[in-house]
Amino acid sequence: MKFFIRVYGCQMNVYDAEKIQTLLLCNGHECVNSEDDADIVIFYTCNVREKAKSKLLSDIGRINNRKDKIIAIGGCIAQAEGNALFDHDDSIKIVFGPQTYHEIISFINRACNGERVLCLEFLQSKKFNFLPMHSSVKKSEYVTIQEGCNNFCTYCVVPYTRGREYSRPVREVLTEIQKLVDKGAVEIVLVGQNVNSYNGDTDDGKKLNIGQLIELVANIKGIKRLRYLTSNPYDFNRDLMFLHKELQPLLPPFIHIPIQSGSDRILKRMNRGHTRSEYIEMIEEFRDICTNINFSSDFIVGFPGESEEDFLDTLDIVEKIRYSSFFAFKYSRRKNTPAYSMTDQVLDEVKDNRLARLINALSKHQLKFNESCVGTVQKVLFEKCGKQKSQYIGKTQYMQSVIVKSDKNLIGNFVDVRIERGFQNSLFGSIV
Numbered sequence: 001m002k003f004f005i006r007v008y009g010c011q012m013n014v015y016d017a018e019k020i021q022t023l024l025l026c027n028g029h030e031c032v033n034s035e036d037d038a039d040i041v042i043f044y045t046c047n048v049r050e051k052a053k054s055k056l057l058s059d060i061g062r063i064n065n066r067k068d069k070i071i072a073i074g075g076c077i078a079q080a081e082g083n084a085l086f087d088h089d090d091s092i093k094i095v096f097g098p099q100t101y102h103e104i105i106s107f108i109n110r111a112c113n114g115e116r117v118l119c120l121e122f123l124q125s126k127k128f129n130f131l132p133m134h135s136s137v138k139k140s141e142y143v144t145i146q147e148g149c150n151n152f153c154t155y156c157v158v159p160y161t162r163g164r165e166y167s168r169p170v171r172e173v174l175t176e177i178q179k180l181v182d183k184g185a186v187e188i189v190l191v192g193q194n195v196n197s198y199n200g201d202t203d204d205g206k207k208l209n210i211g212q213l214i215e216l217v218a219n220i221k222g223i224k225r226l227r228y229l230t231s232n233p234y235d236f237n238r239d240l241m242f243l244h245k246e247l248q249p250l251l252p253p254f255i256h257i258p259i260q261s262g263s264d265r266i267l268k269r270m271n272r273g274h275t276r277s278e279y280i281e282m283i284e285e286f287r288d289i290c291t292n293i294n295f296s297s298d299f300i301v302g303f304p305g306e307s308e309e310d311f312l313d314t315l316d317i318v319e320k321i322r323y324s325s326f327f328a329f330k331y332s333r334r335k336n337t338p339a340y341s342m343t344d345q346v347l348d349e350v351k352d353n354r355l356a357r358l359i360n361a362l363s364k365h366q367l368k369f370n371e372s373c374v375g376t377v378q379k380v381l382f383e384k385c386g387k388q389k390s391q392y393i394g395k396t397q398y399m400q401s402v403i404v405k406s407d408k409n410l411i412g413n414f415v416d417v418r419i420e421r422g423f424q425n426s427l428f429g430s431i432v
Ligand code: 5AD
Pocket: 048, 049, 155, 156, 157, 258, 260, 298, 299, 300, 329, 330, 331, 332, 333, 334
């Protein structure tokens, strides 16, 4: 059968979807480029913000002749909504949670026999044992090393959709990375909801943390860049900070560490488990140890009870930390999370206003940082072609997009690039 997978959300979903694709290919199905050409359409979903579900349903509604197709909904919306999703469209035949996707082939076979399949079990550790290595490996590959979350931030659905924290054993992670590198990957991104809480078993009964794992991965010949995301602010120790200094350029001096809010009152109501000053101290310690390090962060504006004063604390922390890039969101009220029933929800127009002011403040620092790179030489991993002829786009160690012109195909190569111009969202340069 012909299949098409549409992925929404985070890097872990991308990893899951690649595994699903490989399972289908290994079983003789054929991958096509659009919903309309497919017999099986799989939507692999994210449930973090409310808008995602309406987008999903409208995307399903736009598929032509969908009554002749098998539509499957996987991932976090599937886990959260379960059976109720079948009511939205007769063509939805399979609903499966993120801990069950290794069984996709049997779900499809059952759906072909006319069954409506619902599978929302939590079989965490088992899943990874069933996942094949994909045959066409990209230069940059994600490897899930940790999944789930025990933190229960009061706005977040992740602990309910992905379950409790689970770290894959060290050997399993190393074997997967070795295979990817053998097949040509040069950048590995270690992925987890709390990736720096990694606590994986070794064969001899010990536990390794993220820094110890990174040291082992760094020894794998052929790896040129190693990143990890997403980190929480409390599991950084000095050893890991030193690794960022010692293992450059393999381990870039750049980390994504969400703060969400700069107000202690709101951080407490979010159940973030850290204060504003603890976060700032951690960042300062990092900068002392690894002087060229930069940070990005996630922010939520308009969390229930957020006053103008609380919001000003967020703007203030933006000025203190000077992030080099960012993601900023309006608080989205999610059913079954504690913040859903908080009575002091913030008006949407107030959220809009704060989001615009926050993005404005963050953008200034991003632009300043990008401009400060002009004249420097950056190691760039090229990933794709640009819009114009002979243009290539790659990423610096700080995850900035760089555009260069070249007659030679640069895709998949690390190249030294002198940065000539810096804009809000991209840099232009020439090959050294
Ligand atoms: N509303 C808005 N943003 C959210 N995030 C998580 N849950 C919500 C929510 N209910 C954001 C956080 C998190 C990122 C992945 O998504 O900033 O770090």
